[in-house]
Amino acid sequence: MNLPPLYVKIQEEIEKYALDYGLDFFETIFEMVDYDQMNEIAAYGGFPTRYPHWRFGMEYEGLSKRYAYGLSKIYEMVINNNPCYAYLLEANELVDQKIVMAHVYGHCDFFKNNQWFVNTNRKMMDEMANHATRMRRYIDKLGYDVVEEFIDRCLSIENLIDRHSPFIKRHKEGDITSERTVQLLKSDHGYMDSFINPSDFIKSQEDKIVSEAKQKQKFPERPEQDVLLFLMNYGPLQPWQRDVLSIIREEAYYYSPQGMTKIMNEGWASYWHSKIMTQKALKDSEVVDYADHHSGTVAQQPGSLNPYKLGIELFKHIEDRWNKGKFGKDYDDCDDYLAKKNWNKDVGLGRNKIFEVRRNYNDVTFIDTFLTEEFCVENKMFVYGFNRRTGQYEINTRMFPEIKKKLLFQLTNWGQPIIHVMDGNYENKGELFLEHLHEGVDLQPNYTAETMKNLYVLWTRPINLKTVMEGQGKIYRFDGVDLKEQNIDTGPGPQPQPSLGDDV
Amino acid sequence: MILHIKQDHNRFREIVKGKIRSNFKKYISQGEMIGKRENDFVSIPMPSIEIPHFQYGPKNSGGVGQGEGENGSPLGGDPKEGDGGEAGNAPGEHLLEVDLTFEELAEILGEELKLPNIEPRGQRQIKALKTKYTGLHHVGPDSLRHFKTTYKEALKRQISSGTYDPENPVIIPIKKDMRFRSYKFAEQPQSNAVIIYMMDVSGSMGDEQKEIVRLETFWIHTWLRSQYKEIETRFIIHDAAAKEVDEETFFRTRESGGTLISSAYSLAQKMIDEEYPISEWNIYPFHFSDGDNWSGEDTRFCVDLLKDKMLKAANVFCYGQVESKYGSGQFIKDLEKEFAEDDRVITSRIENRDGIYASIKDFLGKGK
Numbered sequence: 001m002n003l004p005p006l007y008v009k010i011q012e013e014i015e016k017y018a019l020d021y022g023l024d025f026f027e028t029i030f031e032m033v034d035y036d037q038m039n040e041i042a043a044y045g046g047f048p049t050r051y052p053h054w055r056f057g058m059e060y061e062g063l064s065k066r067y068a069y070g071l072s073k074i075y076e077m078v079i080n081n082n083p084c085y086a087y088l089l090e091a092n093e094l095v096d097q098k099i100v101m102a103h104v105y106g107h108c109d110f111f112k113n114n115q116w117f118v119n120t121n122r123k124m125m126d127e128m129a130n131h132a133t134r135m136r137r138y139i140d141k142l143g144y145d146v147v148e149e150f151i152d153r154c155l156s157i158e159n160l161i162d163r164h165s166p167f168i169k170r171h172k173e174g175d176i177t178s179e180r181t182v183q184l185l186k187s188d189h190g191y192m193d194s195f196i197n198p199s200d201f202i203k204s205q206e207d208k209i210v211s212e213a214k215q216k217q218k219f220p221e222r223p224e225q226d227v228l229l230f231l232m233n234y235g236p237l238q239p240w241q242r243d244v245l246s247i248i249r250e251e252a253y254y255y256s257p258q259g260m261t262k263i264m265n266e267g268w269a270s271y272w273h274s275k276i277m278t279q280k281a282l283k284d285s286e287v288v289d290y291a292d293h294h295s296g297t298v299a300q301q302p303g304s305l306n307p308y309k310l311g312i313e314l315f316k317h318i319e320d321r322w323n324k325g326k327f328g329k330d331y332d333d334c335d336d337y338l339a340k341k342n343w344n345k346d347v348g349l350g351r352n353k354i355f356e357v358r359r360n361y362n363d364v365t366f367i368d369t370f371l372t373e374e375f376c377v378e379n380k381m382f383v384y385g386f387n388r389r390t391g392q393y394e395i396n397t398r399m400f401p402e403i404k405k406k407l408l409f410q411l412t413n414w415g416q417p418i419i420h421v422m423d424g425n426y427e428n429k430g431e432l433f434l435e436h437l438h439e440g441v442d443l444q445p446n447y448t449a450e451t452m453k454n455l456y457v458l459w460t461r462p463i464n465l466k467t468v469m470e471g472q473g474k475i476y477r478f479d480g481v482d483l484k485e486q487n488i489d490t491g492p493g494p495q496p497q498p499s500l501g502d503d504v
Numbered sequence: 505m506i507l508h509i510k511q512d513h514n515r516f517r518e519i520v521k522g523k524i525r526s527n528f529k530k531y532i533s534q535g536e537m538i539g540k541r542e543n544d545f546v547s548i549p550m551p552s553i554e555i556p557h558f559q560y561g562p563k564n565s566g567g568v569g570q571g572e573g574e575n576g577s578p579l580g581g582d583p584k585e586g587d588g589g590e591a592g593n594a595p596g597e598h599l600l601e602v603d604l605t606f607e608e609l610a611e612i613l614g615e616e617l618k619l620p621n622i623e624p625r626g627q628r629q630i631k632a633l634k635t636k637y638t639g640l641h642h643v644g645p646d647s648l649r650h651f652k653t654t655y656k657e658a659l660k661r662q663i664s665s666g667t668y669d670p671e672n673p674v675i676i677p678i679k680k681d682m683r684f685r686s687y688k689f690a691e692q693p694q695s696n697a698v699i700i701y702m703m704d705v706s707g708s709m710g711d712e713q714k715e716i717v718r719l720e721t722f723w724i725h726t727w728l729r730s731q732y733k734e735i736e737t738r739f740i741i742h743d744a745a746a747k748e749v750d751e752e753t754f755f756r757t758r759e760s761g762g763t764l765i766s767s768a769y770s771l772a773q774k775m776i777d778e779e780y781p782i783s784e785w786n787i788y789p790f791h792f793s794d795g796d797n798w799s800g801e802d803t804r805f806c807v808d809l810l811k812d813k814m815l816k817a818a819n820v821f822c823y824g825q826v827e828s829k830y831g832s833g834q835f836i837k838d839l840e841k842e843f844a845e846d847d848r849v850i851t852s853r854i855e856n857r858d859g860i861y862a863s864i865k866d867f868l869g870k871g872k
Binding site for chain 1: 566
């Protein structure tokens with residue numbers, strides 16, 4: 001439903017404030033929906049035109065129930081698209097709608113300007129509809145169950161994508177290598193040959209060529225993190241299956257930057273709704289409702305991390321530091337606690353800095369660069385862990401390095417394990433060999449087994465996964481019937497050398 | 505905005521029902537499920553249906569939080585990242601609560617246990633007027649206008665009056681062409697049933713035995729209510745004397761003292777005589793006990809009562825004997841001896857929770 005006239009006026013007003021602050025966004029279209037429509041749209045990940053699948057129904061059931069019991073309510077939703085679409089909840093009060101609009105403009109600005117979104121499809125609303133059309137065509141042709149089952153399998157590995165690949169060229173193109181022979185050094189006198197080109201030198205050169213050739217024969221040549229792409233290229237799939245897989249992959253890449261910038265995106269939007277509201281749009285009579293709503297948005301559940309809160313605080317922290325000149329060599333070198341605390345060079349670069357940050361960073365680099373010890377102390381951050389002895393989660397430490405490390409680990413690769421295809425012809429039997437880059441946290445065993453079964457269906461040959469479980473290196477192998485595990489010390493099978501984008 | 509979530513939602517519910525079906529034995533013997541029943545719904549907890557991924561195990565991971573507390577102080581509940589608004593994507597082994605209507609549940613029960621539908625015996629004519637839109641009228645509201653017939657009438661009129669032009673086949677209905685759907689009253693036979701639950705609450709029936717009875721009655725009730733329009737339930741508890749109670753009391757009362765089964769049967773018979781004429785009601789007396797009766801004499805009395813009166817009134821008489829440490833279990837043998845040839849008496853031994861499944865099939869599998 002289009003906005004009623006009153007809201008159109010408000011929208012124009014808030015849009016103007018946002019522009020005045022220097023926010024830069026695609027045209028933003030607001031639609032008014034009731035709670036049920038909101039739940040439906042949210043269940044479809046924001047796209048009412050998505051292809052049919054039961055998991056959207058499950059999401060919808062969950063959202064509807066939580067709404068019915070008053071546990072949660074979706075205030076707003078905004079879609080990264082050109083034009084941006086944003087949905088407002090009909091039942092919200094006027095002041096809530098204002099906040100939401102201001103918040104939405106923050107998101108839209110972020111979508112348009114953050115570099116991680118540069119490669120996302122800005123016509124995704126149409127693209128999703130196209131996907132749905134293709135899916136429906138396959139369903140009509142092959143039957144619902146067949147397509148659904150295949151979608152389930154593909155979704156099972158949708159997290160195995162290479163989030164940086166839109167920005168990095170992993171493979172040299174046109175890398176044609178001719179047959180190479182050992183280049184002998186030039187010698188004028190025959191009797192000098194054995195000295196200028198000693199036989200062990202020739203041998204070592206030959207070995208090198210052989211091993212390079214072997215490397216070339218490897219399949220894939222280098223570890224491939226985009227497992228979906230690998231399957232699309234080399235999996236024994238029918239054309240429709242390849243297409244479905246490509247749809248799933250494309251949507252996974254579309255959503256990926258939103259996962260990579262959750263803290264920043266929400267922080268940025270919250271920063272701007274509070275700026276716009278408190279400095280411009282808020283009427284006296286709305287102050288209490290605004291405060292109530294805003295504090296609800298950035299409230300911390302005891303012991304959990306609210307991305308809205310962390311994001312907005314960190315942005316404010318950065319703005320404050322750059323306003324006061326708390327950066328650079330002088331500041332870093334200063335040992336005097338009091339001097340540092342009261343540091344104020346009055347340089348006023350804060351606003352510029354946060355705009356720069358919103359353009360160039362993602363959650364990982366954001367935290368890595370700007371999380372400071374004083375920020376952690378101020379915001380009472382801690383690391384928690386599961387205590388097997390007491391069977392509950394407990395606070396482990398409030399040490400800054402630990403917090404930062406944990407936070408970065410949680411965020412890296414969107415909190416998903418990093419898994420590479422190491423070999424598509426393992427032991428020369430056409431088996432798939434995957435390797436999990438173990439970073440201290442084990443995979444969830446039962447899910448791992450189920451996922452391997454799904455992979456087996458796609459690859460049709462046994463699946464091997466190398467990982468670590470409880471400190472023990474293991475290779476799991478699913479051969480279509482049984483899942484077997486084998487303990488290993490250090491890598492038999494392909495050598496673990498996941499190269500992360502340093503190939504070009 | 506046209507949305508197709510209903511389709512996906514239905515598909516999801518189909519999957520859920522499939523899961524319930526495949527684990528049905530487990531659900532039958534579990535009490536948690538029926539703890540949460542409402543008037544028309546049963547809320548069934550089940551492991552959330554998830555698409556498996558390679559993902560980190562939850563127990564090892566931990567994370568970063570904000571708030572007060574010393575090192576080592578526990579966090580309440582399961583911490584996970586606060587999800588402000590967007591559709592959640594946090595994995596976890598959470599439970600799903602699925603609401604099923606009693607009809608859906610009965611359908612699953614019926615399919616799983618291969619229960620035959622019941623042929624109702626007594627039929628009471630209720631003047632519940634069911635409206636059926638079967639006829640056509642000349643007058644009616646526009647919302648009920650029958651387009652096709654109206655068109656035909658107009659066509660007929662135009663052809664017969666010569667105003668129909670095949671070159672320009674425009675049909676304009678006038679008032680007397682209009683036809684509207686109209687309803688008729690249809691009387692439908694409605695069958696009613698009463699279930700009279702009787703339970704021994706003497707000292708030898710422990711909590712576990714009562715829980716078994718509670719589960720069993722839940723499933724019986726679910727099935728019978730799917731078979732009859734109206735269903736009434738009555739509850740009688742007895743030790744040496746019988747009294748009628750409400751459902752709550754039925755499952756909670758614990759008496760000590762002796763057991764006179766005949767007391768319950770007499771009371772049930774009295775109920776039938778006074779309130780449930782055989783011609784109008786399907787009557788289902790169920791009796792649960794651990795099989796101890798006070799005396800052979802009383803058992804004799806019970807058997808006579810059944811033979812002379814109750815079996816003539818009831819569709820079927822069901823006796824479930826719940827195994828207990830104390831009961832002798834004699835009563836079921838006596839019944840089986842007396843009614844070996846009589847299929848109006850169904851007996852079933854329930855050894856433990858796992859026996860509930862078979863026992864429900866015993867009781868309801870005959871289609872009576």
